[in-house]
Amino acid sequence: MQYNTFQTVIMERLEHDIPDPKRISIQQVSKNNGIVLDGLTIMENDCNISPTLYLNYYYDSYNHGISFNDVYQSLLSDYHRHKPSQKIDPSFFTDFDNIRDKIAMKLIHYERNKELLEKVPHIRFLDLAIVFYCLISMDFTTGNATILIHHSHLKNWNITTTELFQIAKDNTQKILPEKLYDMNDVIYELSGRLTHPDPTVSRPSPYPMFVLTNETNLFGATCLLYKDLLKHFSEESQTDFYILPSSIHEVILVPTLENDCYGELSDMVREVNDSQLMDDEILSTHAYYYSRRKNEITM
Template sequence: MEYNEFVEEIRCNVEANLNCDGEVRMLKIMRNNGCELDGLTIVRKGCPGSPTIYLNGYYNQFEAGRSIVSITREVLNTYESGREKLESMAGIFNDFEEIKKRVAYKLVNYEKNKELLQDVPHKRFMNLAVAFYCLIERESNYNATALIHNSHLGLWGVSESEIYSLARKNTPNLLPYRITRIDEVVDIPKDSCREDDMMYILTNDSGINGAASLLYDGVIDEFAERFAADVIVIPSSV
């Protein structure tokens, strides 16, 4: 079984064995050194957040003889464990002193998220929107986040501008940016890449919501100054 077939098989099996009303989604996640991971997450209505589970390592286990059934069971167990941890940590949403150090931002497509954006604090950024979330936990095989809604601002007694200020301060520290040549990520013949027309990928060290890195203070300016050239920015996967 090829890798892409394996990923689809796991997705279908997880979906078939869900004991709740949820939607299984697959995410392409760029990690360090140009490594692209396949993340599986389960979105449930009314659930504040969901862990993202990386499937790449499971394929090696499958090739070594582990069954699809066993892997599916572990993925579901990992999801449940992460979900329970998110729910158990729901109490921290009442403690703004604990929350404020976890506030981060991400970029989303404005048109495709109009309905969602009615219920969450956000700032327009050209044809995109800056939305806010709490980075609850980062582990080797999943990330746990929770989107910040308008109701949270009322609970905490803070304004959208205060949340933005926190996210602007926190996000570069929680998720440092990295810039990689495209030929280190995509299989492009080295002799066809010239330095003066090279494309670069800007993301963060988790590879999740990496487009938000272009909002970090000074990142684009410093990159342009490094090459003494204008920069064209093309947000991807937003």
């Protein structure tokens, strides 16, 4: 089944299965790294908000051998699991006092998002950019709802990018606190759960590795910017460390331990990007270095 036919059949099935009144539409959505996807939205009754279901990913599942009916049922299940229970008053976003404590920041790649960065306030950070969003809901069951902040929002709120950055720095560390854990502990735990342990799973990393993200795993790479977090980690480990940008949602900290493995670790980052990540989840293509003496990150 070709992609256009796939979209048509999905729409026909939804028109039949979702009760009226409803509005079902497909629109192109610009994602991170310049990726454009086909976003399906379903608004039942008089609801004015809907989860966005990206048909490209469901079509990939279909092309990988999952039956159309199973793919459709998965899409329908995802919609029902994430659909909002009530309307959102759009006026809440016009008054900055309403959303001030919901402003947060995230890291994206600078060069891959140049077109987007023309439209949104941002701060340059090495070869990355800090951009800002409003976290309008945070639910561990149904997921998180966010709105990317554009220049037009700042104009309406009468604030500057510098002011926005300070607010986001203060907020993000509070509402999305960091989570740091030893990757080898996770590997051993996973291996212990297997009835027939797979040696490729149970084999520890040749380097000590610590995963850094936040409690929701949403844009967790931003934890790199949290005040004194890297400084405290380096003081506890008594070493400098490499930073592997494993995705926009997490990074991996690798203590140097006198080893110069920057090239090998950068190769690892690129391999993960190519084999494990969707294109819009890629943060960067190389490792970074944190100096304990200078208390700074370099490329």
